[in-house]
Amino acid sequence: MSGLCGWLGYGHSVTENLALLRQMASPLVRFDSCKLHACASGNSALATAASDGRAHIYQRDGLLAALWGRGNFLEPRLDEQAQREGMAKTLAENWRGRSGGDGRGAKIFESLSGAFACCIVDENANEVVLATDRMGTYPLSYQALAGGLVFASSSDAIRLHPSIRSEIDLQSLYNYVYFHMVPSPDTIYEGQKRLMPGEYLVYSKGGIKTEKYWLMRFQEDERHPFQELKQEFLEVLHSSVRTAIGDDETGAFLSGGTDSSTIAGILGEVSGQPARTYSIGFDATGYDEMGYARIAARHFGTRHQEYYVTPENIVSAIPQVAAVFDQPFGNSSALPAYYCAQMAKSDGLSRMLGGDGGDELFGGNVRYAKQHIFSLYEQTPLLLRKGLIEPVVFGLPGGGALPLIRKARSYVEQASIPMPARTETYNLLERYGRDAIFTPEFLDAVNPGYPARLLDETYHENDAKSLINQMLAFDRKFTLADNDLPKVAKACELAGMDVAFPLISDEIVAFSLRLEPHLKLKGTKLRYFFKEALRGFLPDDIIAKQKHGFGLPFGVWLQTHKNLQDLAWDSLSDLKSRNIIRGDFIEKLLQQHLEEHAGYHGTMVWVLMMLEQWYRQRQDSRSAMHSQA
Structure with missing residues (x-):
């Protein structure tokens, strides 16, 4: 995939900046032989690396621009200019030409189509502009420094800039265990953020502002044969x-x-x-x-x-x-x-x-059908729900022993949870309980309610009228x-x-x-x-066919394969020392839960093992950061 990287507000000579740029770009090209295209001045630098046709770069009079990917302009005038003069030049000059006024920048990005990440650095205006495509195919992260901004398609590249200190963000660790990844706009590092799909950023005079240039707008009332x-x-x-x-x-x-x-x-x-x-x-x-x-x-x-x-x-x-x-x-x-x-x-x-x-x-996701079934209960008249259904389901003596009543109770309980929280009723972290998983010291340093807030904000960002379209936008x-x-x-x-x-x-x-x-x-x-x-x-x-996918039988194999057991056990043993996950939870997970249901509990083993493996591959980010200081 390769990528791009650069900065504004730091530098020495052009030669030194280009050397630093090549160092930053090294994680972007470690698995392929793509050529690095770079440009620099005394206070900024920019590079992109990709195969032919997917790396675009431009520099002139303090204006630097790069586009990584396969973007093209929908507006005929811009498309013609891009074919004559190149994507990066067209992007940079039209951004500069559209400065001032409401909606600044949005129109140029609305006209960009395809999968891309792009950046514009205007040294004269002390300004940086970043954007990523509508679906978020190409990532782009950024971190402020004194008087400037560092950015790259990979956090690994940002960490190599000498002005950046890479402290692990404890909240993002919590979010990782909750989501099994670190959701945008956050990254695993304090002070570092990531653009969300269809978003652009403007850094100007020390301030950072992000805006959506595109949202999923559903035309739900259209009818076609x-x-x-x-x-x-x-x-x-x-x-x-x-x-x-x-x-x-x-x-x-x-x-x-x-x-x-x-x-x-x-x-x-x-x-x-x-x-x-x-x-x-x-x-x-x-x-x-x-x-x-x-x-x-x-x-x-x-x-x-x-x-x-x-x-x-x-x-x-x-x-x-x-x-x-x-x-x-x-x-x-x-x-x-x-x-x-x-x-x-x-x-x-x-x-x-x-x-x-x-x-x-x-x-196409199975949960869409499940949530539709739950939504039917929401559509039932309130008087019928509160006056008849729930008193019978929850008030019947000995009802908990009857399979049909147990199912009815479970249905009503889940259906009564508002969206999008209802989608997380099977969340592993919630099932185990945060107090059972994390150390008290770790929990004191994070906000356990943050994932739910992020889910809620994203779900209600769209104005779709139907449940299915709300879930698709989410x-x-x-x-x-x-x-x-x-x-x-x-x-x-x-x-x-x-x-x-x-x-x-x-x-x-x-x-x-x-x-x-x-x-x-x-x-x-x-x-x-x-x-x-x-x-x-x-x-x-x-x-x-029923939906399946590339699910890995990790939990099943973990029961019988010694080398896999050794890797998992060794990883989780080392993870204990980081004071994130409770040691007694790890022991119970490995010694009891896996025996009860290998497929289900194997997922949590995998999530924690990959966290420790990620730490190891970076030689513990905290130690690396202090050694650079």
Whole structure:
């Protein structure tokens, strides 16, 4: 993936600044051989690194700009200028030209389409502008320094700037255990923040201001004939995959699910040759989906490669995967994604297509149907709920012993919790209890209510009228930008591969915003339109299958595989000394909970193990920080 980095408000000679810039950029190019494009002056510097066509840079008269990715301008005048003079120059000069007045900057970013991160440094105005794409595909973090700003697509690059002190943010550690990743706008470091999807930042005269230049605005009242929608959908699918391929030798992840199978099929049609597809399997009951991947591969006639990940593969890859993430990251599906990308790299490919985003645009996650069922209780008249249902369900003597009454009580209890808190009723941290997991000293230093506040703010940021669209807008941040996209992008980076996500192209996103809510979730039928529009194109078995994915059988393997046990036990043993997690909780987790339900409790073992592994790969961030002081 490579990236960009730079700063304003620090420097010596141009030569020294360029040397520091190369040092900062070293984490961005450690897994590939992309050329570094750099420019500097006495007080600022900027660099971007990416494969041809995805690194744009410009410098003139104290104005520096860079764009990383595949952005393009929707406005014809800007697009023509970009083709003549380059993306970075067009971006910089039009930002400067639009200075002053309301909505400053927003229009130039509203006109940018595609997956990108960009920055503009104006030394004369002592100003920095940062922006990332609408879906948050390309990350961008920043940290203030005295009289300036340091920024990069990776926290690892920011940490290498001599003016930056990298103290671990305890609140972000708590958030990591809650979410299994560190959600934006926070990072794992104090004083360092991350742009959210569709957001831009202006640093000016020592102040920092962030604004949304794009939000998901649903057109819920539009009505169009099904056949018209289907034809348009197929057209934007082909266009998005064609754009995602570009001039690269491209393959596709193939899990056997609806999204990856669709991408595989369209890839073959667009390229005019059998698609190169890659699947991962697990020799563990209930986890292996290879059969569906083979159905899709045969149906589309792909050139298919398979690999069965073993426990020993996991032991080998865990330190590498922990190292590639600049934040602690606890989604175990990053490992199978890495082995998929590694196969494609061995085949000589340079880019993979991921099917991520289809669920979050067209209503494919199982929780959407569950929340719809709970919402039906909210629609029941209050008099009926409080006057009849709840007195019977909770007041019946001995009702707790009756299975039907127990289920009714559980339903009413969950349905009575307002959204979005209702989505977290199965949260592992909440199930164990924060006091059981964290040390008292740690809890005294954090705000346990912060995750719920962040969830609530994000959920109510959108003005969608329907429950399904509210959840889709919510998942754009938490499921996609904070979790699934970095999971796949970093796994591919580790394998030395580029990655694109055609199902979240701007044109597909725009199409999904116009769909009526019931076409996304029809009763409890998930992604109704998507499946019906592709019926006859996708195999019937793929359309009918239950959602699964690249789930890793970590907890199951942990019961029997000694080397995996040793790595987990050793990691959690060292984690005790950091005074974050209670030692008695770790012992109970390993000695009792895993025996009770390996799959369920194995998730928490994984999350804590990856936290310790992340610490180790950075030689303990606190010690490293003090050694630099």
